[in-house]
Amino acid sequence: MADETTPIAVEAGAVPPSQRRGGYPEPFATRGTGRVRRQLGDAFGLTNFGVNLTRLPAGGASALRHAHTREGEFIYILEGEPVLVTNAGETLLRPGMCAGFKAGSGNAHHLINRTRHDVVYLEVIYPDDDLGRAIAPDGSRLFVHNDGRPY
């Protein structure tokens, strides 16, 4: 059964931002500049995949350009016009556009906000292979090997 404290629904923008920069262990650490990420799935106990509401301020970037060998990722633009940088070059995105990155595809990517307005997007992250999620004693989310060992 669902925990009695699990909400039925929440305002995504009212979920407290994550205090950690993505919670990734090295070598998955991200180094976003000014990025604010709200871990929406956590509010409902969804620990097998991550759903984040992420805001990039003017001049911000989602992370250093990176390729996922162990995660699939999907993004959906809600507000603003970021530039998606991939192996193929730059693509301007608008609200209602989406992009996906299959685990192991080797397609390095990141989002840059070159505008003077915030960019807001949903990102879905699906850990593959030997990357699982666990909840630490302090309630924070961390990545673990599939056998539960921490990175």
Added chain:
Amino acid sequence: MADETTPIAVEAGAVPPSQRRGGYPEPFATRGTGRVRRQLGDAFGLTNFGVNLTRLPAGGASALRHAHTREGEFIYILEGEPVLVTNAGETLLRPGMCAGFKAGSGNAHHLINRTRHDVVYLEVIYPDDDLGRAIAPDGSRLFVHNDGRPY
């Protein structure tokens, strides 16, 4: 490497609607009324989890009320004001609100559109346990046991 035909990004609303009612095998078959679902993840070869852009017309429902024993699900409202029906009763949702349903929680749920305007939402579906995804020879997506046997 990513298939060369994989797009970098797409307009979510321009992805052709699925011709099948969700692609679920029995007993997972859904019986939505008027629901139009666009399988966004498929455009990028993301077969391990599903991301759908779903439109419910006035008077439509997402499915019969159901609980997932084998899937986690997350929804994010983009347009309109559907009613989320769960074990706890009815909750009115607005754009920017989200809800999540952990696999095995036993919390039966569905969305109903009682308004005169369309409801549009993103849904993320994560198969757990013995429910995997495969691509059929005709290109359609289907659910399989983890060992690849079809349902």
